[in-house]
Amino acid sequence: xxxxxxxxxxxxxxxxxxxxxxxxxxxxxxxxxxxxxxxxxxxxxxxxxxxxxxxxxxxxxxxxxxxxxxxxxxxxxxxxxxxxxxxxxxxxxxxxxxxxxxxxxxxxxxxxxxxxxxxxxxxxxxxxxxxxxxxxxxxxxxxxxxxxxxxxxxxxxxxxxxxxxxxxxxxxxxxxxxxxxxxxxxxxxxxxxxxxxxxxxxxxxxxxxxxxxxxxxxxxxxxxxxxxxxxxxxxxxxxxxxxxxxxxxxxxxxxxxxxxxxxxxxxxxxxxxxxxxxxxxxxxxxxxxxxxxxxxxxxxxxxxxxxxxxxxxxxxxxxxxxxxxxxxxxxxxxxxxxxxx
Amino acid sequence: xxxxxxxxxxxxxxxxxxxxxxxxxxxxxxxxxxxxxxxxxxxxxxxxxxxxxxxxxxxxxxxxxxxxxxxxxxxxxxxxxxxxxxxxxxxxxxxxxxxxxxxxxxxxxxxxxxxxxxxxxxxxxxxxxxxxxxxxxxxxxxxxxxxxxxxxxxxxxxxxxxxxxxxxxxxxxxxxxxxxxxxxxxxxxxxxxxxxxxxxxxxxxxxxxxxxxxxxxxxxxxxxxxxxxxxxxxxxxxxxxxxxxxxxxxxxxxxxxxxxxxxxxxxxxxxxxxxxxxxxxxxxxxxxxxxxxxxxxxxxxxxxxxxxxxxxxxxxxxxxxxxxxx
Numbered sequence: 001x002x003x004x005x006x007x008x009x010x011x012x013x014x015x016x017x018x019x020x021x022x023x024x025x026x027x028x029x030x031x032x033x034x035x036x037x038x039x040x041x042x043x044x045x046x047x048x049x050x051x052x053x054x055x056x057x058x059x060x061x062x063x064x065x066x067x068x069x070x071x072x073x074x075x076x077x078x079x080x081x082x083x084x085x086x087x088x089x090x091x092x093x094x095x096x097x098x099x100x101x102x103x104x105x106x107x108x109x110x111x112x113x114x115x116x117x118x119x120x121x122x123x124x125x126x127x128x129x130x131x132x133x134x135x136x137x138x139x140x141x142x143x144x145x146x147x148x149x150x151x152x153x154x155x156x157x158x159x160x161x162x163x164x165x166x167x168x169x170x171x172x173x174x175x176x177x178x179x180x181x182x183x184x185x186x187x188x189x190x191x192x193x194x195x196x197x198x199x200x201x202x203x204x205x206x207x208x209x210x211x212x213x214x215x216x217x218x219x220x221x222x223x224x225x226x227x228x229x230x231x232x233x234x235x236x237x238x239x240x241x242x243x244x245x246x247x248x249x250x251x252x253x254x255x256x257x258x259x260x261x262x263x264x265x266x267x268x269x270x271x272x273x274x275x276x277x278x279x280x281x282x283x284x285x286x287x288x289x290x291x292x293x294x295x296x297x298x299x300x301x302x303x304x305x306x307x308x309x310x311x312x313x314x315x316x317x318x319x320x321x322x323x324x325x326x327x328x329x330x331x332x333x334x335x336x337x338x339x340x341x
Numbered sequence: 342x343x344x345x346x347x348x349x350x351x352x353x354x355x356x357x358x359x360x361x362x363x364x365x366x367x368x369x370x371x372x373x374x375x376x377x378x379x380x381x382x383x384x385x386x387x388x389x390x391x392x393x394x395x396x397x398x399x400x401x402x403x404x405x406x407x408x409x410x411x412x413x414x415x416x417x418x419x420x421x422x423x424x425x426x427x428x429x430x431x432x433x434x435x436x437x438x439x440x441x442x443x444x445x446x447x448x449x450x451x452x453x454x455x456x457x458x459x460x461x462x463x464x465x466x467x468x469x470x471x472x473x474x475x476x477x478x479x480x481x482x483x484x485x486x487x488x489x490x491x492x493x494x495x496x497x498x499x500x501x502x503x504x505x506x507x508x509x510x511x512x513x514x515x516x517x518x519x520x521x522x523x524x525x526x527x528x529x530x531x532x533x534x535x536x537x538x539x540x541x542x543x544x545x546x547x548x549x550x551x552x553x554x555x556x557x558x559x560x561x562x563x564x565x566x567x568x569x570x571x572x573x574x575x576x577x578x579x580x581x582x583x584x585x586x587x588x589x590x591x592x593x594x595x596x597x598x599x600x601x602x603x604x605x606x607x608x609x610x611x612x613x614x615x616x617x618x619x620x621x622x623x624x625x626x627x628x629x630x631x632x633x634x635x636x637x638x639x640x641x642x643x644x645x646x647x648x649x650x651x652x653x654x655x656x657x658x659x660x661x662x663x664x665x666x667x
Binding site: 034060065066068070071072073074075076077078079080081082083084086098101102105106109110111112113114115116117118119121150151153174175 | 410441442443445446448453454458460462463464467469470471472475476477479500501505507508511664667
C-alpha cells in the first residue's frame with residue numbers, strides 16, 4: 001500500500017494503487033469480476049496494478065497464468081461471452097504480437113458479428129510507454145494500433161483519480177476495453193518519479209466516463225491535446241508558461257471513442273493546436289486529431305497544427321537516443337512558443 | 342452400447358445435415374455461373390461445407406446439452422445443426438438477411454447462438470482458448486456444463502491449440518478438445534504438416550487423456566465423446582480426441598482439388614451415411630420407406646429454411662453502423 005496522505009478528503013494514492021483499489025471495489029460487489037494474467041497474484045502485477053488483490057481475494061479470483069497470452073486472453077473472452085467480467089493483464093503492450101488474433105479478430109468483433117447478440121464485457125489492461133531505456137520491444141505506446149480496430153474502447157489515464165474511475169467504468173462496460181497504463185504514471189518506487197503520478201483519490205467508488213476528455217488546464221492562447229504520461233509533461237509546461245502564454249491542456253483520457261467535440265471546442269477558443277503523443281507519429285492519434293480539425297472546420301486555426309510525437313523509428317536503447325525521440329517538456333514548450341510567437 | 346432409438350436418431354441427424362449441405366451447395370453455385378464469381382449470387386463469399394464429417398457432429402453433440410458450449414471452426418454447419426442451432430436463423434445468416442443469427446453481420450464462418458452456447462471462429466485454432474474461458478466460467482460458477490472446442494487437424498500445429506491444452510489441463514477445466522482429422526489442411530496432407538501420426542499423442546504433453554477414433558463411425562465417436570464428457574462433468578478435466586473423418590468435397594466450394602488425385606474418389610466412396618444406413622438396415626432398424634421418409638422430412642425442413650432465408654429482407658445499408666459497441 002502506497003498511501004501518501006491518509007487525511008480525509010485529501011488521501012493521495014499512486015496510480016497503481018488507484019487501479020488496484022478500483023478493481024477491488026468492483027470485485028467486492030460483483031462476484032463475476034476476476035483477474036488473470038502473468039504475475040498478477042502474489043507479486044501484485046509487475047507494475048503494481050493488482051497490488052493487494054491476491055491477499056484479499058485469493059487464488060480463486062486472482063489467477064496467475066502461464067506465459068501464454070493467446071491462451072489466457074482467449075480464456076478471458078470465453079468467460080466474458082458467458083457473462084463474467086474478467087480483468088486480464090497483458091504485461092507489456094509490446095507483447096500484443098503473440099496474441100493479436102484474440103484481440104483483433106475475437107474480442108473486438110464478436111459483438112458485431114453476432115448482430116449484437118453476444119457481448120464481451122472484458123477489460124484488457126497493459127503497460128505502455130518508455131523513457132527508462134527498455135528498448136524497442138518494451139517501451140511502445142501503441143494506443144493507435146488498438147484504437148484503429150473498430151469494436152475496442154481504448155483508455156489511457158494520466159493520473160490516479162482518472163485511473164480508478166476509468167477502471168471502474170471499464171469493468172462495468174459491456175464492451176471490451178483496452179486499459180493502457182503508462183509505466184511513468186504508475187508512481188512506481190523503482191522508476192523516476194513523476195509527481196503527478198501520486199494524487200488525490202476518493203475512497204468511495206466513482207466512475208470517469210469512457211469517451212470523455214477533460215480540460216486538465218484552462219487557457220486561451222493555445223490548445224495542447226495529449227494523453228497519458230505526456231499530459232503530465234504538458235501540465236508542467238502550462239504551469240511554467242502561465243502569465244506568459246495561456247495554455248489549455250486537453251487530456252483525452254480515452255483514445256477510442258475519441259472525444260472530438262472537446263478538442264474542437266478548445267481549438268475554437270484558442271485557434272492554435274499542439275498535439276503531443278508518445279505513440280508513433282505517422283498514422284496515429286496525432287494525425288487523427290489533425291484530420292478532425294481539417295474535416296470539421298480548418299478555419300478554426302489561426303496557425304498550422306504542430307505535432308510533438310514519437311518519430312517513425314523503433315525505440316532506441318541508449319538514453320541519449322531515446323530522449324532524442326521522446327516528447328519531452330522542452331519540445332512541448334518549444335512547439336507552444338513557436339506557435340504563439 | 343448405443344440403444345436402437347438413438348441409432349436411428351443418429352442416422353436422421355446425419356441425413357438432415359447432408360441435405361442441408363447439399364442444398365447450400367446447390368444455391369451457392371446456382372447463380373455464380375457462367376463466369377464464376379465468389380462474390381456474386383444469393384450466397385456470396387467463401388463456403389466451407391462438411392459433407393463426410395456428419396458423424397463427428399452427431400456423435401459429439403448427442404452428448405451435449407444446450408448449456409454446454411461449443412466453438413466451431415470455419416467449417417461449422419454440421420456442428421451448428423447438431424448442437425441445435427435454429428436452422429432458419431442460421432440459413433438466413435448465410436444468406437445475409439436481417440433474420441439471421443447475426444442479422445447478416447457474421448456470415449457462414451461467424452455463427453453465434455448464445456442460447457445454444459454455440460460460436461464459430463474463422464481463424465484456425467483460435468476458438469480453442471475461447472472454449473477454455475467458457476469452461477472457466479462454468480467451473481467458477483460451480484455448474485457441471487462443459488465446453489467443447491472443435492478444430493481441424495491442421496489446427497493442431499497452431500500455438501493456440503497448445504496454449505489452450507496447457508491452460509485447460511493445468512486448471513483441470515471441463516473442456517473437450519476435438520480434432521476433426523479430414524486428412525487435408527486445404528491442399529496440404531497431414532503427413533507433410535504434422536510431426537506425429539496421431540495428434541491424440543500430443544495429449545501426453547499436457548498430462549491429459551488422448552484418444553484417436555478411426556473409422557468415421559458415429560457410434561464409436563459418440564462413445565468416445567461420452568467418456569470425455571463424463572470425465573469433464575465429474576471434475577476430471579480435459580480430454581483431447583482426434584477423430585479421423587473424411588472431407589468428401591473441396592476445402593471451399595470452387596476448390597478444384599487437383600491435389601487430391603485418386604484419393605478424392607476414395608473419399609467420396611467413404612461416404613459415412615450410406616454405410617451407416619446399410620448397417621441399420623441389416624439390424625432391422627430401418628426400412629426403405631422409413632429411409633425415404635427421413636430424407637423427405639430432412640429435405641422439407643431444409644427447403645423451408647432456405648425459403649425463409651430467401652424471403653427475409655436484406656439489411657438496410659445503414660445497419661452496417663449498428664452493433665460496433667453494445
